[in-house]
Amino acid sequence: MTVTSSLQVEQIDSYRWRVERTGRMRTHGLIFADTELMHDLEGDQCVQQVVNVAHLPGIVGPSIAMPDIHWGYGFPIGGVAAFDENDGVVSPGGVGYDINCGVRLLSTPLTIDELRPKLSLLADDLYGNIPSGVGSSRSDLKLSRLELDRVLEGGAEWAVDEGFGTARDLECIEAGGKLDADPGCVSERAKERGRNQVGTVGSGNHFVEVGYVDEIYRPDAAARLGLSIGSVTVFIHSGSRGLGYQVCDDYLDTMVRAAAKYHIELPDKQLCCAPLNSKEAMSYFGAMNAAANYAFANRQLMSHYARRSLTKVFSPQIAGETDLVYDVAHNIAKFETHLIDGRHQRVCVHRKGATRAFPPGHPELTARYRDIGQPVLIPGDMGRYSFVLTGTEGAYSETFGSTCHGAGRRMSRHHAKKVARPRNIRKELERQGILIRAASRRTVDEEIPEAYKDVATVVDVVDGAGIGQKVARLRPVAVVKG
Amino acid sequence: MTYRFLPHTADVIVQIEAASLANVFRDAMAVVRLLVAGDTTVTTAQSHAVSLTAQAADELLLRFIRELLTQFQLDTFVPGELEIRELDPMRFEGAVMGEPFDDAKHDAQPEVKAVTRHGLSVEETSAGWRAVLVLDL
Numbered sequence: 021m022t023v024t025s026s027l028q029v030e031q032i033d034s035y036r037w038r039v040e041r042t043g044r045m046r047t048h049g050l051i052f053a054d055t056e057l058m059h060d061l062e063g064d065q066c067v068q069q070v071v072n073v074a075h076l077p078g079i080v081g082p083s084i085a086m087p088d089i090h091w092g093y094g095f096p097i098g099g100v101a102a103f104d105e106n107d108g109v110v111s112p113g114g115v116g117y118d119i120n121c122g123v124r125l126l127s128t129p130l131t132i133d134e135l136r137p138k139l140s141l142l143a144d145d146l147y148g149n150i151p152s153g154v155g156s157s158r159s160d161l162k163l164s165r166l167e168l169d170r171v172l173e174g175g176a177e178w179a180v181d182e183g184f185g186t187a188r189d190l191e192c193i194e195a196g197g198k199l200d201a202d203p204g205c206v207s208e209r210a211k212e213r214g215r216n217q218v219g220t221v222g223s224g225n226h227f228v229e230v231g232y233v234d235e236i237y238r239p240d241a242a243a244r245l246g247l248s249i250g251s252v253t254v255f256i257h258s259g260s261r262g263l264g265y266q267v268c269d270d271y272l273d274t275m276v277r278a279a280a281k282y283h284i285e286l287p288d289k290q291l292c293c294a295p296l297n298s299k300e301a302m303s304y305f306g307a308m309n310a311a312a313n314y315a316f317a318n319r320q321l322m323s324h325y326a327r328r329s330l331t332k333v334f335s336p337q338i339a340g341e342t343d344l345v346y347d348v349a350h351n352i353a354k355f356e357t358h359l360i361d362g363r364h365q366r367v368c369v370h371r372k373g374a375t376r377a378f379p380p381g382h383p384e385l386t387a388r389y390r391d392i393g394q395p396v397l398i399p400g401d402m403g404r405y406s407f408v409l410t411g412t413e414g415a416y417s418e419t420f421g422s423t424c425h426g427a428g429r430r431m432s433r434h435h436a437k438k439v440a441r442p443r444n445i446r447k448e449l450e451r452q453g454i455l456i457r458a459a460s461r462r463t464v465d466e467e468i469p470e471a472y473k474d475v476a477t478v479v480d481v482v483d484g485a486g487i488g489q490k491v492a493r494l495r496p497v498a499v500v501k502g
Numbered sequence: 503m504t505y506r507f508l509p510h511t512a513d514v515i516v517q518i519e520a521a522s523l524a525n526v527f528r529d530a531m532a533v534v535r536l537l538v539a540g541d542t543t544v545t546t547a548q549s550h551a552v553s554l555t556a557q558a559a560d561e562l563l564l565r566f567i568r569e570l571l572t573q574f575q576l577d578t579f580v581p582g583e584l585e586i587r588e589l590d591p592m593r594f595e596g597a598v599m600g601e602p603f604d605d606a607k608h609d610a611q612p613e614v615k616a617v618t619r620h621g622l623s624v625e626e627t628s629a630g631w632r633a634v635l636v637l638d639l
Contacts, residue, residue, distance in 0.1 A: 066511075090511045090512050091510060092512065093618040093619075117638050118615060153610060154574075154613045209572070212576060222613060224612045224613050262576075288620055289622065290618050290619045430511070431511075432510055432511055460610035462540070462609065462612060463610075463611075
């Protein structure tokens with residue numbers, strides 16, 4: 021099958037496609053997709069981006085793309101690549117601007133029938149409690165420079181220490197919600213951009229979504245996660261806001277210079293990078309992890325405000341029994357140990373629009389989930405459904421413990437707006453029983469459900485390929501957007 | 503107006519064709535205005551001095567757009583007019599005039615995270631100048 025005129029892509033099986041190694045590629049590409057999803061990629065540059073990543077020094081294993089792959093900048097969105105700790109590189113373009121953009125899911129003790137009569141009140145209160153929209157900020161939480169540094173060092177742990185959550189929450193966050201960071205590597209401008217945005221959802225595809233469990237595929241795992249048919253959930257999708265964007269911008273400049281200094285040839289300037297053992301890479305890790313901690317704290321605060329809304333609309337008891345199911349990053353680069361060609365090797369795994377999916381028994385998992393595998397949260401579009409999965413041995417052995425992160429766009433924003441213009445999307449969704457609270461009609465229009473691939477198709481590919489296992493499906497009933 | 507949006511699945515690609523490098527910068531500012539505040543009028547109540555240097559015209563334009571996006575994020579400053587005092591492919595001196603975002607007259611848009619180097623180009627052509635930009639939304 022030819023995706024573009026110059027790339028030969030061969031189908032391996034029902035869910036895997038191999039992009040042959042040519043020219044200066046250091047490895048081949050591996051794309052997870054079914055025939056329909058692969059067809060969607062024709063004419064798009066994302067497969068070329070898989071090829072571009074395969075040119076980077078020290079890449080270990082293939083340049084991987086998940087079934088929600090779409091055209092990004094530098095790396096494709098949905099890209100995974102691992103680099104040898106001695107010969108490899110780190111690239112801010114392999115993480116993205118929204119460092120530690122990620123998702124978290126809360127399970128409540130409410131049922132959908134108990135929620136319905138107060139759904140509108142809850143949607144209004146969440147919209148008022150969690151600022152959304154471009155440049156949204158919290159008037160009640162402007163951090164001093166000193167306090168911001170504590171956020172950058174402590175992540176979700178800072179938030180819990182300040183009373184925004186519980187110690188149990190920390191157990192259920194990737195890396196405990198805290199990475200080894202150096203706030204001194206974060207620029208003053210980045211800090212200025214981050215001072216009053218912690219606890220805000222932002223804009224674009226970010227959201228706070230109230231939903232309920234409508235299908236369960238693995239009752240044992242679902243029960244462990246606190247999910248049962250009809251139980252109400254709160255899904256949060258956001259990242260490191262302006263602070264993260266600025267860190268990425270700052271270090272792209274650093275890496276452009278570093279790539280020249282270390283004579284690294286780049287097929288795309290946005291892939292600029294530095295050797296993992298260089299001082300430029302060390303600084304980037306210090307700053308990237310600080311931004312990641314900011315994102316963990318951001319989602320922790322939003323959980324706190326969601327619990328506050330549940331207290332107001334229902335009761336303190338309902339809020340108190342609302343547990344964090346899991347919080348996972350989908351834009352990050354991390355050192356991890358993987359079994360490669362029969363030996364354990366420490367590599368730097370870049371996940372850009374991809375989710376960590378560690379298998380049962382992995383030592384990094386909380387004891388609570390060690391026997392079922394890491395929870396993986398896959399949001400869909402605001403009109404259909406989202407999924408909860410768990411990590412698998414297949415992901416660990418084939419994709420550096422990674423799986424998909426969402427539905428993936430299939431329609432440009434411009435096209436989506438054109439399609440939505442004569443319609444009232446908010447009313448359409450309301451007729452389907454989904455309330456929308458949004459700062460901008462433009463955002464709602466650009467995020468129409470049909471702008472995205474059907475996330476069920478994406479999830480069926482990862483489940484079929486064995487790089488994730490379906491546990492439950494969630495239906496949205498109220499969505500707060502920017 | 504000499505810019506147009508090209509198809510992209512998730513982000514925004516803009517192609518600018520202009521008679522001069524100065525007009526490339528003016529059009530780039532108009533694109534930022536459109537992306538942050540919609541098709542709107544902007545007064546020149548406030549002025550921000552901008553002084554930038556770079557190794558080449560593409561990097562200079564990238565830094566200029568970054569500056570506009572940061573001003574919007576930090577102060578909700580919407581750019582309206584551009585005063586260019588000095589411009590060559592490696593140096594920009596001037597000022598951006600505009601006003602803070604106003605819900606009553608401006609149209610809130612989805613957030614522009616950054617301008618990227620993916621596919622970035624600024625080049626002189628037989629007809630003037632052409633620039634291509636990808637912005638991350």
